[in-house]
Amino acid sequence: MGIVHSRADEAKQPAAAKADSAPPPMPNFSFATSALAVAKEIKESERPDYLSLPQPVRYEDIQREGIMALKPDTFEGLRFDINKPLNQQFFLSHSLFMGNTELQTGGRQILKTPVGTYEFGATVINEAQTFLMLGRIGTDGRLSGRVKYDITNWLGLKVHCQIANAANQSQVMVDTDLKGGDWNAQLKLGPGFIGTNYFQSITPKLSAGGEFFWLPSNFKSGVGLALRHQGDKHVATCQVATTGIMNMQYTHKVSEKVTLAADFLWHTASRDVTATVGYDVSLRQCRLRGKVDTNGVVTALLEERFSPGINFVLSAEMDHWHSNYKFGFGIVAGE
Template sequence: MATLIPPSPAASTTPPAAGSNPAATEPQKVDYLDLPCPIPYEEIHREALMSLKPELFEGLRFDFMKGLNQKFSLSHSVMMGPTEVPSQSSDVIKVPTANYEFGANFIDPKLMLFGRVMTDGRLSARLKCDLAENLTLKGNAQLTNEPHMSHGMFNFDYKGSDYRTQVQLGNGALLGASYIQSVTPHLSLGGEVFWAGQHRKSGIGYAARYNTDKMVATGQVASTGMVALGYVQKVSEKISLASDFMYNYMSRDVTASFGYDCILRQCRLRGKIDSNGVVSAFLEERLNMGLNFLLSAEIDHKKKDYKFGFGLTVGE
């Protein structure tokens, strides 16, 4: 009689295929009223710059930082190495130089102040102050003995829920504004305008940035003739590959570069090679708590020039 009993509805249902997930096949809906806030317009290439443009130097460098309390610290830097002198010939002319830099830093959750003074007479300062919850003031200035080389600039950065806008004021009647908006959870678009009253020049630019957990692609174009493209691929949590393409259709200058960024347990290694025949590498190794060793190298095959530097950083 068991053969006469009809099967239950649950038993007669055809099981789903192996590995299938009905919920995963449905496209995830995008809530355009809840998009992430993009990064500032001026930092859209920051991942590529971290890999392709490390702070290279030549000669000897020694940095010492001493914290006086939780908010205030002092820094001392000694740099000895050659400095390139501009010349009309293709030969590279270097003059040995040495200078000392003294700095003072004040770091607070809502206020950061950085000041530097060098033995050659240069004085620089940076400021970051949170005027409100979403409004930040940034400023930087530099004073030198050389004529027309001193400058100053203030930026007002407003952070919205899914957009950022910035207004710039600088010496020489420099005015600028930028805006960047998240269009999707991964794509953001923006633009900028500026006016340099001293030189009677104006410009406009556009930018796009697409980022995921594994890659970042950026593009920027401006009326000044600059076209910049960048791409960063995150191979793993500690290894990234980066490339960029720079083109100026006014001067017809083209540069392409490829680089890498490796973060190991005790060191960080960055390097690149570009279309001009320049190969560079930068090593930052942590020898002990508060003690870092630096190695910098650059070879310019076109100019037949090389730069090598090593340094120590003491203090956190």
């Protein structure tokens, strides 16, 4: 038996040795290959398509996100507004204001005179929202109107007019808007004024453009350049002009209810620099806006919703440098 077992073992040894000398199996790279393919697809999807860039905002609206925070509509005195829609295409408005108007003296002293005005307005808009016409007339003898008509998807026309008793206050301005797939342009014509601007998308988030204006009566002209970068929660803009103005603005949306904005304005000729920080907070029943600048001006505007269609407004502006303090309150009825 021992001899039989030993021969069986000897017969098995060559097979085992042959198995040990066989090459190892090839590794499976299918998982790594699929991972690289997925990573390549993600990279290609994130690559911007420069042939289908989004349409940018108009040149004059590149800072629209920061207007509510940096330029609250403050006033001094009493304001009462009523907005009444007769139907979905026709609206009426009544506005009563009693307060003070400021007269600049050229120095730190500011003169104020009492004023009281009533203004009646009407607005007409079609169902497709391609035609808009509105007019305002006040007891101070001023009549203003605006007509906006979108002729096609890429061509629009706007006419602004104003008639007033004061000299050099009556004027008519005509704007022509052109829209492309990733650009827009505008031509402005008015009394003694010719202007044009162009804005182009460079990447999905970056756009740039410029403007040119000419005053034939004064033989003056100017050129301006602008950049705008828009992210998911921020908008940054920069503007420079040959008139000696440089402006930079940054707006950040902290949340759905809070927006913060900062503005830097530099007049190169006079070397005046102003920095402003503003905020816009929307709560369930109120909206609070305000700003603080380096000139010592603190501004706040509170809109409290009493009930649907009824808002109470409180306004305050304190200029410590010029000892100028303005406070106002008002009621806005209607949407």
